[in-house]
Amino acid sequence: MKEKYDIAVVGGGPGGYVAALRGAQLKKSVVLIEKERIGGTCMNWGCIPTKYLLQQTKIYKDARDNANIDGPLDVLSCNWQRLQEEKKEIVQRLVKGIEFLLKQNGVTVLKGEASLKKKKEIWIHTGVSDSQVKADKIVLATGSRPKELPFLPFNGTEVIDSKQALSLETLPKKILIIGAGAIGLELGTIFQRLGTEVVVLEIMPTILPGIDVQIARRLQRILKKQGMEIYTEMKIEDSDVRKGHVMLRGTCLKNKRPFTYEGEMVLCATGRAPQTEFFVGAEDSVATDDAGFVRVNNFLETGVPGVYAIGDLIGGKLLAHKASHEGIMAVENALGAQKILDANALPSAVFTDPEFSCVGLTEEQAKEQGIKPQVGTFTLQASGRAMTMGKPEGSVKVVANAKDRIIGAQILAPRASELIPELTLAVKKGLSLKDVASTIHIHPTLSEAIMESAMHAHGEAIHILNT
Numbered sequence: 001m002k003e004k005y006d007i008a009v010v011g012g013g014p015g016g017y018v019a020a021l022r023g024a025q026l027k028k029s030v031v032l033i034e035k036e037r038i039g040g041t042c043m044n045w046g047c048i049p050t051k052y053l054l055q056q057t058k059i060y061k062d063a064r065d066n067a068n069i070d071g072p073l074d075v076l077s078c079n080w081q082r083l084q085e086e087k088k089e090i091v092q093r094l095v096k097g098i099e100f101l102l103k104q105n106g107v108t109v110l111k112g113e114a115s116l117k118k119k120k121e122i123w124i125h126t127g128v129s130d131s132q133v134k135a136d137k138i139v140l141a142t143g144s145r146p147k148e149l150p151f152l153p154f155n156g157t158e159v160i161d162s163k164q165a166l167s168l169e170t171l172p173k174k175i176l177i178i179g180a181g182a183i184g185l186e187l188g189t190i191f192q193r194l195g196t197e198v199v200v201l202e203i204m205p206t207i208l209p210g211i212d213v214q215i216a217r218r219l220q221r222i223l224k225k226q227g228m229e230i231y232t233e234m235k236i237e238d239s240d241v242r243k244g245h246v247m248l249r250g251t252c253l254k255n256k257r258p259f260t261y262e263g264e265m266v267l268c269a270t271g272r273a274p275q276t277e278f279f280v281g282a283e284d285s286v287a288t289d290d291a292g293f294v295r296v297n298n299f300l301e302t303g304v305p306g307v308y309a310i311g312d313l314i315g316g317k318l319l320a321h322k323a324s325h326e327g328i329m330a331v332e333n334a335l336g337a338q339k340i341l342d343a344n345a346l347p348s349a350v351f352t353d354p355e356f357s358c359v360g361l362t363e364e365q366a367k368e369q370g371i372k373p374q375v376g377t378f379t380l381q382a383s384g385r386a387m388t389m390g391k392p393e394g395s396v397k398v399v400a401n402a403k404d405r406i407i408g409a410q411i412l413a414p415r416a417s418e419l420i421p422e423l424t425l426a427v428k429k430g431l432s433l434k435d436v437a438s439t440i441h442i443h444p445t446l447s448e449a450i451m452e453s454a455m456h457a458h459g460e461a462i463h464i465l466n467t
Helices: 014-025 040-045 047-065 080-104 182-193 213-226 320-334 363-368 384-389 416-429 433-437 448-456
Strands: 004-010 030-034 108-111 113-118 121-125 130-140 144-146 174-178 197-201 229-231 234-242 245-252 258-263 265-268 272-274 307-309 348-350 355-360 374-379 395-400 406-413
Touching: 004 014, 004 320, 014 030, 014 040, 014 080, 014 320, 030 130, 040 047, 040 080, 047 080, 047 182, 080 108, 130 320, 174 182, 174 245, 174 258, 182 197, 182 213, 182 348, 197 258, 213 229, 213 395, 213 406, 245 265, 307 320, 348 416, 355 416, 363 395, 363 406, 374 448, 384 448, 395 433, 395 448, 406 416, 406 448, 416 433, 416 448, 433 448
Parallel strands: 004 030, 004 130, 030 108, 130 307, 174 197, 174 265, 197 229
Antiparallel strands: 113 121, 121 130, 144 272, 234 245, 245 258, 348 355, 355 406, 374 395, 395 406
């Protein structure tokens, strides 16, 4: 085994394997250490499995809801066991693809649990034997894990996390979901489409806390119309867990009244905690904040020179694409660059129906920062493409500053995740409303709503009233 490398990457998730591949592209010797599977939580148990199940259940739901398809609906069914098998096949193909790229690029992959003993030294524990590697630069990318509630520890049957929810052998008749963030709403959507009664409990005033309030309320109405029960400002204080049964008790913060909800199981989607155990007790300890996330400077370097950290490990928005972007930045910075993440140009998406995506500032956030925003909106009820899709519930909203520069955007629409890059680029490059409004968009497409919303900010929209 080669013991000395230019770059050592600890963690094989999106940020980790991207960092390793970028290092190899720059002609450096790279070792990637992963204790489980390449691709990490995102590829194996998170993003990819969730999106596959969302797509398949959407096909089933759309077929049942389409009034133009004749025939007995009770004949239609969704084969959950087959979905589980195909989900695994897709994940395996993607993982093998990444493993192939790592091998072809000359990245050494070591399987085992890593421990950062001291600066530039990593011990690898396999359960059979231990080994040691050294590296000039180290990138920590160990990610995060689901966070438990103190009074509701995971047991894998009645109290489950997102990973376990995606691999249930049988679907529950009723499930309680704590947390109306992206994970809670996406998994709730999957279960609801397959006939499970879904109850979502959120402590904050709206779903998806932190997004545009109007759009959050609109999406909440749409999801409730689809059959999902959603209750906000619900503080859970106690639980009673028995075999095949869960009871949650608490207080509604709106009216101070107690509540009780029961179901077969409860999914805790209340956030994630960083996985930092591998460097606890190291001679050159990497500093963490009060929440346990690793502290880094603007260039992603920790307090230990030459040791960088990325992704969920350093907090902020816990997004796979953020981790991947930071993986590239960390390696390049370790080799002399000084790149800084533009947090305002970091997009995010929630894959409900319709999808929600956003980038930059909301209208409320702009006002809080003392910015007098220019706001343009466009409803999908005026979109020819949305009407042909039978999906007119949604809107596009763009936010610009006094100088006409786009500083934020929110999209509630089918394929919103595919639409947001145009506005992410606008935020990143400081493009104006006019730049977007004067760009020709294909007709009929949902992207025309972006153009129209930019036009609306100046009172020049064509297909809606400029009020």
